[in-house]
Amino acid sequence: MRFLREAQRFLFFSALAYVLLKGLFVSGCATDYVQQVIIYSFIVILVSLGLNVIYGYTGQFSLGHAAFYGIGAYASAYFTSALGVTGPFLFLPALLVGGLSAALIGCLIGAPILRLRDDFLAIATLGFGILVRVVLDNSDRLSERLGGARGFLGIPQITNLEWGLIALVFVVLVTRNLIFSRYGLFWQCIKGDELASAACGINTARMKLMAFMYGCFLAGIGGALYAHLYPFLHPSNFDFLKSIDFLIIVIVGGMGSITGTIWAGIIWVAFIEGLRVVLPSQVLELRWVLIPVLLIILMMWKPTGLMAERESKLLGLDKP
Amino acid sequence: MELLSYILEQAINGLQIGAVYALIALGYTMVYGVLRLINFAHGDIFMFGSFTAYFLISKWHLPIYLVFPITVFATALLGYAVEKIAYKPLRSAPRISLLITAVGVSLFLEYFLSLKGLFGPDYIAFPRPFDVRVFDLKLFSVTNIQLIIFSVTAVSLLLLYLLVYKTRQGRAMRAVSHDPEVAALMGINIDGIISFTFIVGTGLAGIGGILYAFAYPQINVFMGIMPGIKSFIAAVLGGIGLIHGAVVGGIIIGVLEVFVSAFLSSTFRDGVIFIVLLLVLLLRPNGLFGRRIEKL
Numbered sequence: 112m113r114f115l116r117e118a119q120r121f122l123f124f125s126a127l128a129y130v131l132l133k134g135l136f137v138s139g140c141a142t143d144y145v146q147q148v149i150i151y152s153f154i155v156i157l158v159s160l161g162l163n164v165i166y167g168y169t170g171q172f173s174l175g176h177a178a179f180y181g182i183g184a185y186a187s188a189y190f191t192s193a194l195g196v197t198g199p200f201l202f203l204p205a206l207l208v209g210g211l212s213a214a215l216i217g218c219l220i221g222a223p224i225l226r227l228r229d230d231f232l233a234i235a236t237l238g239f240g241i242l243v244r245v246v247l248d249n250s251d252r253l254s255e256r257l258g259g260a261r262g263f264l265g266i267p268q269i270t271n272l273e274w275g276l277i278a279l280v281f282v283v284l285v286t287r288n289l290i291f292s293r294y295g296l297f298w299q300c301i302k303g304d305e306l307a308s309a310a311c312g313i314n315t316a317r318m319k320l321m322a323f324m325y326g327c328f329l330a331g332i333g334g335a336l337y338a339h340l341y342p343f344l345h346p347s348n349f350d351f352l353k354s355i356d357f358l359i360i361v362i363v364g365g366m367g368s369i370t371g372t373i374w375a376g377i378i379w380v381a382f383i384e385g386l387r388v389v390l391p392s393q394v395l396e397l398r399w400v401l402i403p404v405l406l407i408i409l410m411m412w413k414p415t416g417l418m419a420e421r422e423s424k425l426l427g428l429d430k431p
Numbered sequence: 432m433e434l435l436s437y438i439l440e441q442a443i444n445g446l447q448i449g450a451v452y453a454l455i456a457l458g459y460t461m462v463y464g465v466l467r468l469i470n471f472a473h474g475d476i477f478m479f480g481s482f483t484a485y486f487l488i489s490k491w492h493l494p495i496y497l498v499f500p501i502t503v504f505a506t507a508l509l510g511y512a513v514e515k516i517a518y519k520p521l522r523s524a525p526r527i528s529l530l531i532t533a534v535g536v537s538l539f540l541e542y543f544l545s546l547k548g549l550f551g552p553d554y555i556a557f558p559r560p561f562d563v564r565v566f567d568l569k570l571f572s573v574t575n576i577q578l579i580i581f582s583v584t585a586v587s588l589l590l591l592y593l594l595v596y597k598t599r600q601g602r603a604m605r606a607v608s609h610d611p612e613v614a615a616l617m618g619i620n621i622d623g624i625i626s627f628t629f630i631v632g633t634g635l636a637g638i639g640g641i642l643y644a645f646a647y648p649q650i651n652v653f654m655g656i657m658p659g660i661k662s663f664i665a666a667v668l669g670g671i672g673l674i675h676g677a678v679v680g681g682i683i684i685g686v687l688e689v690f691v692s693a694f695l696s697s698t699f700r701d702g703v704i705f706i707v708l709l710l711v712l713l714l715r716p717n718g719l720f721g722r723r724i725e726k727l
Contacts, residue, residue: 238660
């Protein structure tokens with residue numbers, strides 16, 4: 112009950128967004144493509160939130176977030192297609208399978224590499240991302256169903272507006288509560304000064320691993336939702352560039368800001384997918400020329416992002 | 432006997448690609464030495480070198496002894512510009528901001544140059560300015576491409592050695608890499624040395640770009656990504672900041688890669704390299720030749 116009461120503002124706005132979007136979907140104003148893009152934006156926000164916990168709150172720079180997103184997608188898609196799940200029944204376990212497998216692998220890889228300092232951690236996670244890509248490309252040797260480099264076909268399309276929005280709202284609230292819990296405080300301490308945190312008696316290795324696993328868990332859930340949004344998965348959807356996407360969202364939105372991640376995720380998807388509708392295809396390539404330039408300018412002007420460590424009062428995210 | 436000659440043949444192939452990795456790794460390791468930055472754009476500067484050579488050879492039909500200096504000049508100019516425009520304003524910023532900027536520069540170079548009218552997004556066949564010849568020694572055979580790669584790499588390494596260990600500039604570079612603040616107190620112009628290091632490092636990447644295109648005559652704007660990352664791994668393997676470490680690391684990575692392709696499967700090639708990276712970072716984070724123990 113207390114959880115609901117504390118979250119009432121955010122739940123209210125989420126319900127409002129749901130009614131608006133549902134109206135848009137039912138009335139036919141939104142084409143199938145637009146509907147998918149809207150649901151996809153929820154997934155992107157969810158996954159970026161995971162990276163924000165790892166990087167924005169705990170200060171552990173990861174360049175391999177898309178790998179965990181991919182692990183979650185493949186694990187849950189394997190689960191549903193092996194069990195022959197086609198409807199929403201058993202979809203919740205499928206999401207958990209995606210999240211937990213990503214968190215488990217995050218634990219196995221994070222335990223050793225989180226000892227590394229910032230730029231070496233970056234290169235280690237980058238390496239892990241490429242390793243996962245290689246494994247996914249060869250996944251047909253493990254099981255014919257996974258398809259390897261040909262892609263994973265025949266995944267039931269279960270993800271819809273309700274699943275996407277409920278998952279996102281739940282994750283946002285849990286993340287907010289975690290951030291305002293003692294663990295969240297520990298994480299932010301570690302970002303501020305790891306040595307001083309250790310001196311204060313914080314078990315930094317354990318706390319970093321916990322943040323990393325939680326972030327990977329969110330990436331896995333996002334991957335599971337993504338896998339069931341489109342009927343087709345391909346290893347190239349989870350490569351280094353995808354990790355950069357999430358990183359840009361976290362950085363632009365602001366390190367250590369849930370609100371910032373939400374806005375940046377929406378703007379990002381609107382920017383990437385929206386321009387596809389508006390602009391002719393020749394000019395479309397310019398997007399990726401523009402994005403790095405904006406990123407570099409942002410780094411010079413406001414290196415911690417637009418909404419760093421600030422939350423929206425309106426959405427009720429500024430306190431537990 | 433046949434197996435032995437096969438192994439030797441593969442070792443030569445490994446040395447060929449390893450020499451190119453060594454040239455790229457030197458740029459990474461030198462820049463890391465003076466600026467503590469993983470210059471993600473280094474692989475793209477390497478790509479720029481291949482393309483410059485392509486234009487010089489196929490469009491302007493320049494002889495090969497002119498292609499090398501002009502390409503080195505072009506890549507060094509690009510490296511200098513990148514350092515001045517993107518990295519210099521962030522000299523006092525947190526290291527992660529600098530790293531993100533480097534990722535941004537890398538993406539910018541790739542996507543800007545892949546626009547139509549510039550390099551374009553497609554694979555282009557690189558015209559070798561000479562015919563391939565195979566010299567059959569008894570146990571194994573060597574191509575003239577491999578001989579060119581080995582000799583150019585050897586000459587470049589010798590020049591680099593003389594530059595770093597026998598000149599005033601080189602001594603200043605080593606001083607900055609050892610301790611920038613004390614070096615500044617001794618009257619060394621840190622910014623000048625950083626620019627100079629970028630020029631030398633990206634010039635070497637330009638040579639690497641030409642040699643790589645000789646060996647694998649298919650070029651593309653995204654070709655720099657994987658060799659770039661692998662060369663960085665080579666630099667870490669040898670001990671980041673160490674010049675001989677980068678050379679040995681590059682050769683080890685090259686030989687390992689070729690052996691994995693030859694005896695396991697080429698699809699596992701990149702995977703094995705990254706397992707090596709993870710092992711090095713965990714077991715010997717200072718690399719094979721690293722002595723300095725850096726605390727967390």
